[in-house]
Amino acid sequence: MIETKKQEQTTTHKIGIYLWIWGLLFVLSFFSYMVDWFQFQGLLRWTLIVTFMLLKAGLIMAFFMHLFWERYALVNVLLWPMTAIACFIFLMVAEFKYTLFTRLFYFVVGG
Amino acid sequence: MSDPKIEGYVFKPGFKGMREDTGSDQTMFKGVHWGKAMMWIFLLSDTFIFSCFLISYMKGRGSTIVEWPNPSEVFALHVGGVAVPLLLIAIMTFVLITSSGTMALAVKYGYEKNRKLCGWLLLATALGGLTFVGMQAFEWSKLIHEGVRPWENPFGAKQFGSFFFMITGFHGTHVSIGVIFLFIYSYKTFKGHYDERKRGWFTSLKGDYVEIEILGLYWHFVDLVWVFIFAFFYLW
Numbered sequence: 275m276i277e278t279k280k281q282e283q284t285t286t287h288k289i290g291i292y293l294w295i296w297g298l299l300f301v302l303s304f305f306s307y308m309v310d311w312f313q314f315q316g317l318l319r320w321t322l323i324v325t326f327m328l329l330k331a332g333l334i335m336a337f338f339m340h341l342f343w344e345r346y347a348l349v350n351v352l353l354w355p356m357t358a359i360a361c362f363i364f365l366m367v368a369e370f371k372y373t374l375f376t377r378l379f380y381f382v383v384g385g
Numbered sequence: 386m387s388d389p390k391i392e393g394y395v396f397k398p399g400f401k402g403m404r405e406d407t408g409s410d411q412t413m414f415k416g417v418h419w420g421k422a423m424m425w426i427f428l429l430s431d432t433f434i435f436s437c438f439l440i441s442y443m444k445g446r447g448s449t450i451v452e453w454p455n456p457s458e459v460f461a462l463h464v465g466g467v468a469v470p471l472l473l474i475a476i477m478t479f480v481l482i483t484s485s486g487t488m489a490l491a492v493k494y495g496y497e498k499n500r501k502l503c504g505w506l507l508l509a510t511a512l513g514g515l516t517f518v519g520m521q522a523f524e525w526s527k528l529i530h531e532g533v534r535p536w537e538n539p540f541g542a543k544q545f546g547s548f549f550f551m552i553t554g555f556h557g558t559h560v561s562i563g564v565i566f567l568f569i570y571s572y573k574t575f576k577g578h579y580d581e582r583k584r585g586w587f588t589s590l591k592g593d594y595v596e597i598e599i600l601g602l603y604w605h606f607v608d609l610v611w612v613f614i615f616a617f618f619y620l621w
Contacts, residue, residue, distance in 0.1 A: 286496045296486035303482060303615075307475045310457050310620055320621070327616035331609055338489045338605045340598075345396065346403035348414060348422070352429055359436045366440050370447030377450050 287343075295337045302330050418595045421602070428606045431559075435610050438555065439617055442548040454540030456619050459533075460524070474619050477520050478611065481560075484513025485608040488601050495579070495597035503597065504574040510604065511567035514560050521557045525550075549618070556614055559607050563600075570600055 306326040309319055336342040341349055394415050396402060407413055414422045446453050457470040464472065491506035528549070532539045535547040573579065573592070582591040 286493050289490070289493065292486065292489050292493065296482070296489070299482045299485070300479065303475075303478050306616065306620060307471065307478070310471050313457075323616050323620045327612055330612045334485065334605055334609050334612070338485060338608075339602055345398070345406060345414070345417075346400055347406035348417070348425060350403065352425060355429060356432075359433070359440075362436070362440055363443070366444045367447070370444045373444075373448035374450065377448065381450070 291337060295333050298333055299330055302326050302333075306330075418593070418599070420590075420599050421595060424599045424602050428602060431606065431610075435552075435555070435613070438548075438552050439613060442552060442618065445544045445548060446542070449542045449544060451542040453542050454538065454545050456621070459528075459540055460619060471619060473520060473524055474615065477517055477524075478615055480513050480517050480520070481608050481611050484510045484517070485605055487513065488604045492598045492601040495574070495594040498580065498594070500574060500577060500580055503594075504571050507567055507571035507574055507597070511564050511571060514564040514567060514604075518557060518560050518564065521553065521560075525553075552614060552618060556607070556610055559610070563604050563607055566600055567604070570597065 303326075306323060309322045309326070314322060341352070394411075396416055397405060406415055458468070460474050461468040461470045462472040463469075487506045487509045491503050491510060494506060495503040533546045533549070535550050537543050538546045573585075574597070577583075578585075578592045579594045579596065582593065584591055
């Protein structure tokens with residue numbers, strides 16, 4: 275009996291916070307669509323896309339997936355492995371630049 | 386919430402709580418439903434899979450010397466003879482965010498034991514997911530009709546098709562699986578399985594509204610992946 279009673283004590287959050295996040299996600303999605311609509315190019319385009327993307331991802335993870343209220347043990351287990359992905363991206367950027375360089379180089383010089 | 390298995394354990398927030406949670410020669414994530422912890426671990430591994438797809442796409446797109454197809458033209462939809470860039474993709478994004486919002490509310494009302502509202506919200510989420518998959522099927526058939534194949538396409542670099550079908554296909558599979566589970570869970574909610582603590586079909590564990598949260602984590606993850614696909618594949 276005590277066990278079931280203990281498990282029922284789960285706190286929920288006010289509906290306002292969910293509606294706010296929901297609205298923000300809509301607005302941010304609209305903004306990122308506008309980036310394409312107005313055909314921003316170059317560095318401005320990439321910065322805006324990545325900014326809106328990270329904001330949306332952060333909002334979803336923090337509030338919809340409750341990570342903002344979650345215990346640090348879980349948050350740390352989840353977020354630290356992301357540095358491995360960051361390293362992988364870094365490596366592969368170096369890799370594609372090298373591949374592109376060799377391709378262009380041998381197109382000019384010849385095999 | 387305290388774990389009935391560990392006597393005298395009281396959860397503390399912050400790094401102090403983390404120290405006691407990880408370094409006390411006991412179960413980690415004390416008090417967390419095992420299904421929830423395992424769902425997070427699964428989502429972490431899934432993150433790595435999707436990251437590998439997107440990174441290989443980056444590598445492929447970055448290293449080709451042929452011009453990459455312009456996504457805002459390839460995915461344009463003609464409305465009354467005018468090409469609207471990325472229209473379908475934008476609608477898909479909004480549909481998925483809407484379903485993510487209803488899912489978040491379903492988790493909230495589930496924990497508040499509001500059975501009917503929770504069930505309706507789950508059903509709405511499932512229908513949103515179904516709409517998304519339907520629009521993706523439409524998009525795929527449109528592109529296949531236009532001659533896009535994993536090995537060639539009429540717009541530019543040949544790798545485009547293979548990355549497109551692989552990434553969106555894998556994401557669409559996730560959405561489809563989520564939709565199936567959403568329908569099952571909304572049925573179970575309406576039937577009151579979580580109120581009666583009825584055992585599931587393949588498990589001896591008693592039903593609990595935490596299962597809605599676990600499903601919610603999966604569904605928000607699917608939305609999360611779409612945020613990255615939308616940014617890197619369609620907008621870049």
